[in-house]
Amino acid sequence: MRGSSPANTVGIYIHVPFCENGKCPYCDFYSLTLTEExxxxxxxxxxxxxxxxxVSAKGRIADTVYxxxxxxxxxxxxxxxxxxxVKKYFQVADNAEVTFEANPAGIDFDLLNVLRSAGFNRLSLGMQSAQDSELAALGRRHRRKDVAAAVENAHRAGFDNISLDLMLCVPNQTKESLKESVDFAASLSPRHISAYLLKIEPGTRFSDIKDSLNLPDEDTQADIYLTACELLESKGFLQYEISNFANKGFESKHNLRYWDCGEYLGFGPAAHSFFNGKRFYYTRSLEDYIIGAGPQDDGTGGTFEEYVMLRLRLRDGINETELKKRYGKDFSCFDTQKISLLVKNGLIQNEHGRLALTRKGFLVSNSVISELLYG
Known part of the structure; x- marks a missing residue:
């Protein structure tokens, strides 16, 4: 079942699996060292x-490319x-959102100018922090001055839609250093900020040394997250998803497609797709992708459970009328006593035909969603 994006549209995601001199110690995304070959x-x-x-997507218009x-x-x-x-083989909408990710130290005005002229109109920049000491602890090559220069050059090149990544609960971070990072980010006039908690992934360098990282405990993590939400909204970035904040009208259209069970096609190793009601993905192997190994089946997409899980990531949550339109179900399909208890505990809102997590609920979203769906 498709999301609320028009049925004749599709998103395009392209995974570029290259990083310079290895990957960051916290990252578990699939990547390799770039060579010309x-x-x-x-x-x-x-x-x-x-x-x-x-051929399969004939008649579909790509309204987001990422x-x-x-x-x-x-x-x-x-x-x-x-x-x-992409434009050679797909019809790309004139007003399509076309995003690319970049590291602050890896782009200059000339490159940004070329990409803006080519049709890119949204830049997602991996700032992570405005504190050089925190950046060093994260294994990042760039520093605060590189972020400022990259954003300035992006504005000069004609990019109005700029998103900055901000990582929360990194080694040695305090509420004071977080506030400095938010103040710095806001001063650069981006349109969007993604603020996400550092997660220690198995198989990463950070996983090997996690006991020596001086990470905040769970209570402090919650405090830092809630502080970040308040600081960002005070700067005009409205929270629309667990980890995403934007000026009004500058929410990520591509990511909203994911959270609304909209369809998209992914290309490149480790890229996932949801298309014609099916989910599938390419394995984490560039060599397999290059020789033409096909995608792996990942089951049916757009189910009721999946829709509930994804929509509850959004501040708007689930609209009862839309739920009934898609699945023929209203909120009575949930245990009303459980909903009442979650409301009483400040984890969820159930008002005016809308069911949505609170900020406190966002902190334990997996548990709340599991309780709603499976008891």
């Missing part, structure tokens, strides 16, 4: 699959070449 083989493989899937990674900006001008491949 791998880059060319990768681009040809993506073009091959764009051509292939354009280049994630890895570090897409490492492709330099070839990122524009890759977007040309």
């Amino acid at each position: 791998l880059k060319e083989r990768y681009i040809k493989a993506v073009e091959r699959d764009l051509k292939k899937w354009s 280049f994630g990674g890895g570090t897409p900006s490492l492709l330099k001008e070839d990122l524009a070449r890759l977007f040309l491949c």
Whole structure:
């Protein structure tokens, strides 16, 4: 079942699996060191699959295109070449949101100007922190001054829609250092800020050394998250999802598609898709992707349970009328006593035909959603 995006639209996601000199110690996204040979083989493989899937998607208009990674900006001008491949095989809407991710130290005005001219109109910049000591602890190459320069150059190149990543609960972070990072980020006039909690993923360098990282305890994590929400909203960034804040009208259209069970096609190793009611993904192997290994089946998408889980990530939550329209169910399908208890505990709101998590509920969203769906 498709989301509320028009049925004749589709999102496009392209995973660029390259990072410079290895990956950050907290990152578990699939990435490799970039070489010219791998880059060319990768681009040809993506073009091959764009051509292939354009047949199945005939008649669909791509209204969002997102280049994630890895570090897409490492492709330099070839990122524009890759977007040309998308436009060659898919009808891209004139007002499509076209995003690429970048590291602050890896882009300059000339590259930004080329990409803006090629049709990119949204930049997602991995700031993470405005504190150089925190950036060093995260293994990031850039520093505060690089973020300022990158945003200034992006504005000069014509990018009005800029998103900054802000990581919460990093080693040695305090509420004071967080406030400095929020103040700095807001001073750069971005339109969107993603503020997400550091998660220690198995198999990462941070997982190996987690006991020495001086990370905040659970109570402090909750305090920092709630503080971040308040600080960001005081700067005009309205929370619309657990970890995302934006000026009105600048919410990420591509990510909203995910959270509303809208359909999209993913290209590149480790990329996921939801298309024609089915979910599937490419394995975490660039070599397999290049030689043409097909995607792996991941089951049916857009189910009632999936819709509830994804929509409750959003501040707007679930609209009862929309739920009935899609699935023929109203809120009586949930245990009313459980809902009442969750409301009493300040974890959920149930008002005016809308069921939504509170900020306190966001902190324990997995538990609340599980309680609602499965008891």
